[in-house]
Amino acid sequence: MKAQTVTGTLIPWDEELSEAIKKLDDGAVVDIEIIKPKKRRTSQQNKAIHKYCDLVALSFNAAGITHKLTLPNGVEIETDWSMDNVKKGIWHPIQESLFNTTSTTDLEPAQVSKVYEIINRDVTLPLKIHVPFPNWKDLAT
Numbered sequence: 798m799k800a801q802t803v804t805g806t807l808i809p810w811d812e813e814l815s816e817a818i819k820k821l822d823d824g825a826v827v828d829i830e831i832i833k834p835k836k837r838r839t840s841q842q843n844k845a846i847h848k849y850c851d852l853v854a855l856s857f858n859a860a861g862i863t864h865k866l867t868l869p870n871g872v873e874i875e876t877d878w879s880m881d882n883v884k885k886g887i888w889h890p891i892q893e894s895l896f897n898t899t900s901t902t903d904l905e906p907a908q909v910s911k912v913y914e915i916i917n918r919d920v921t922l923p924l925k926i927h928v929p930f931p932n933w934k935d936l937a938t
Contacts (some may be wrong), residue, residue: 850887856921857878
């Protein structure tokens with residue numbers, strides 16, 4: 798059952814709660830558990846994730862670091878990095894190991910930072926590559 802606050806008043810949000818309230822005796826006391834929705838990563842953070850993955854791909858390619866791709870027949874080939882294969886091959890596996898999800902829409906703002914920190918520390922820095930996480934100025938270009 799859900800309710801919504803409107804100018805300090807708790808309003809039933811569904812018929813089930815509305816009916817349950819009608820059945821209460823006058824002066825009845827009820828326990829209410831307040832659950833705040835989790836904050837999700839913002840659209841700006843989503844843009845920053847994509848920009849970051851693109852910048853990592855460009856840095857890897859510039860450094861001559863290739864991406865290994867295994868074809869369905871088992872043949873391995875080397876290709877350039879792209880935003881998509883950085884996101885799918887690096888960002889998502891780290892995100893999933895930390896937070897049990899591969900969808901960036903499920904991340905909270907602080908979790909985006911945590912994924913970045915691990916990629917920076919354990920993937921790019923050992924390769925002597927540092928790609929700062931984009932800020933709003935980077936996204937404007």
